[in-house]
Amino acid sequence: MDAIYWPSFFFFLFSGLACAFAVAVLLSSNIVRMAFYLVLSLGATAGLMFLAGAEFVGAMQLLIYVGGTLVLLIFGVMLTSQERFVVMKTWAGDWVKAFLAGGALLFILTYAAFSIPEWRGIERAEADAIVAQPSVTPIAMGLLGARTDDPSRSGYLLPFEIVSVHLLVVLIGAAYLARAKRSRSNIEKI
Amino acid sequence: MAPFLSQYIWTWLAYTIAGLVHVALILNLVAVGALVFIWLERKISGRIQDRLGPTRVGGKFGWLQTLADGIKLLSKEDLAPGGADHFLFKIAPYVSFCASIAAFIAIPFAGGEYPWIAQHLNVGVFFVLAVMGLEVFGVILAGYSSASKWSLFGAMREAAQVVSFEVPLGMCVVVPVLIAGSLDLVVIGDSQAGWFTNWIVFHDPFTFIIFWVYCTCATASVNRAPFDLAEAESELVAGFHTEYSGLRWSFFFMAEYGSMFAVGLLASILFLGGWHGPIPVTDFLGIVSENGPFVGYLGQLIGAVNVIGKGVIAVCVMMWIRWTLPRLRIDQVMATGLKYCTPIAAAMFLGATLWQLQMPGKAFFGLIDLPASVYAIGDGGSADKKQPEDAVKPSEEQDQIAQATLAAPKLTRKGL
Numbered sequence: 001m002d003a004i005y006w007p008s009f010f011f012f013l014f015s016g017l018a019c020a021f022a023v024a025v026l027l028s029s030n031i032v033r034m035a036f037y038l039v040l041s042l043g044a045t046a047g048l049m050f051l052a053g054a055e056f057v058g059a060m061q062l063l064i065y066v067g068g069t070l071v072l073l074i075f076g077v078m079l080t081s082q083e084r085f086v087v088m089k090t091w092a093g094d095w096v097k098a099f100l101a102g103g104a105l106l107f108i109l110t111y112a113a114f115s116i117p118e119w120r121g122i123e124r125a126e127a128d129a130i131v132a133q134p135s136v137t138p139i140a141m142g143l144l145g146a147r148t149d150d151p152s153r154s155g156y157l158l159p160f161e162i163v164s165v166h167l168l169v170v171l172i173g174a175a176y177l178a179r180a181k182r183s184r185s186n187i188e189k190i
Numbered sequence: 191m192a193p194f195l196s197q198y199i200w201t202w203l204a205y206t207i208a209g210l211v212h213v214a215l216i217l218n219l220v221a222v223g224a225l226v227f228i229w230l231e232r233k234i235s236g237r238i239q240d241r242l243g244p245t246r247v248g249g250k251f252g253w254l255q256t257l258a259d260g261i262k263l264l265s266k267e268d269l270a271p272g273g274a275d276h277f278l279f280k281i282a283p284y285v286s287f288c289a290s291i292a293a294f295i296a297i298p299f300a301g302g303e304y305p306w307i308a309q310h311l312n313v314g315v316f317f318v319l320a321v322m323g324l325e326v327f328g329v330i331l332a333g334y335s336s337a338s339k340w341s342l343f344g345a346m347r348e349a350a351q352v353v354s355f356e357v358p359l360g361m362c363v364v365v366p367v368l369i370a371g372s373l374d375l376v377v378i379g380d381s382q383a384g385w386f387t388n389w390i391v392f393h394d395p396f397t398f399i400i401f402w403v404y405c406t407c408a409t410a411s412v413n414r415a416p417f418d419l420a421e422a423e424s425e426l427v428a429g430f431h432t433e434y435s436g437l438r439w440s441f442f443f444m445a446e447y448g449s450m451f452a453v454g455l456l457a458s459i460l461f462l463g464g465w466h467g468p469i470p471v472t473d474f475l476g477i478v479s480e481n482g483p484f485v486g487y488l489g490q491l492i493g494a495v496n497v498i499g500k501g502v503i504a505v506c507v508m509m510w511i512r513w514t515l516p517r518l519r520i521d522q523v524m525a526t527g528l529k530y531c532t533p534i535a536a537a538m539f540l541g542a543t544l545w546q547l548q549m550p551g552k553a554f555f556g557l558i559d560l561p562a563s564v565y566a567i568g569d570g571g572s573a574d575k576k577q578p579e580d581a582v583k584p585s586e587e588q589d590q591i592a593q594a595t596l597a598a599p600k601l602t603r604k605g606l
Contacts, residue, residue, distance in 0.1 A: 006202065006205060030275070032275065032278065032331075032334055032335070033275070033277070033278065036278060036281075036331065039327060055311050055312060055313045055317070056313045056316070058317075059311075059313050059316045059317045059320045060316075060320075062317075062320040062321060062323075062324065063316070063319070063320035063323060066324055066327070067320060067323035067324055067326070067327070068323075068353075070327065071326060071327060071330065071349060071353065074327075074330050074331075074334065075330075075349065136312060136313055136373055
């Protein structure tokens, strides 16, 4: 009676939720509802991260995507959307283009995932033997330049710095764009 | 609990039962907590304003008042405005409530080898902060979908306030993490074992200041007075939940009281010693898990009473502040968060870092020559816990990491 294997069950639950809400984002036409479904989809993805033992990444997902980006998105919608932008209509050509782009990405990802031998699925005994390791310290050490799993390889200090500087540039750019402009005409005020 | 049960029944049933018990405990903690806190708030506000508060329902102290309120709220009609987005309008209270409850998943109520915690995460602090930030999403949904300008204004104000106060709050929380050397709430709480002098709030002058900054930011991020402009009844007709009635309205309030309790518990674990009392009574009496499972259970129970008591005291202080301080204007709220709390928190973070660098592992009270008797008593029960250097017990992983770091000294030096 040990038929239910809980990790698999929760994997399918969370991945199913993520996919279902992603489809719901596509199918809904109201932009605020889209944001709501996107939150649920990203939250389910965070659940997948927790299931995989990557607790830090999962909490990061919740903090940045669900808590931060989505709030910003809804703020943007509320501040900018006029009547005709709140409900979005998708034309047939857009559907075709979106299916081509998304389908190509899905094909590549699926192909890549199943071409790696370790990802083709493992036995129950092997799955039981895998114990999730704490992930915070290795990530932090890696970002500071030392890999705990393999000391002979270098860490991620340079990419981390590049990303940080990039984010700073984005921040300054956003502040520049959003600064109080001198009003040249009345059109800008509206 | 699950490994213990699985000796007798099927594994899947054991895990299901364990999960359900945890869920029931957390749900009841939040719901019953809100029940008690609402009654307590009315009693405290009554006393502060020189009146009695609820007295009619339930005989002594009016203790049935919130139950009567609950029945009243249940029997009210579930209204929604005509222009509202009905689906989002109906689901918004649940989003807030779920975010508030989910924070309790990672909050421990007793530490030690077998901590009382629903899910032991090694990024506990981070998870709690991340999840409590989600509450604002339900608020924005409620404000946006109500089709009312009061709600929209309230939601905008609350979102701006919560998002801006999360910056200093995060900085305040980093300091105990820095001192304990872990993001794990159980490790942070256990690093403050012993006398109250080991509490992080008394660790050094910087932590003492940052504790008060944390209190300010926590009050603001759960929308309590003097930062409750988002739901100001005199200006915004109750803000983002103007249009809500009956049970959905009460879900918002349960979420608010749940968050208050959560930040109170977080304050007690991060700064006020967690499940360790001001005097290590359990160590004197030998109520520790080394002396057998039953005695250990008793010790854990005392720890849980400690941490919940501190959380309740924190909530009572928030109520006291609410009924004694005037409400701030929205620009004053934002100025408090961004102009005062953030720089102070940043400076204190820097100071605490320098303290750790200069005097690693030494607390403020360790520098003053206290009467030897103070420490002598403390040594009686917990000889190994008294030394602040041993406060953070290096686990096996940390040893491995240290060895890995030592094995690659060049990389570390260059990297740092």
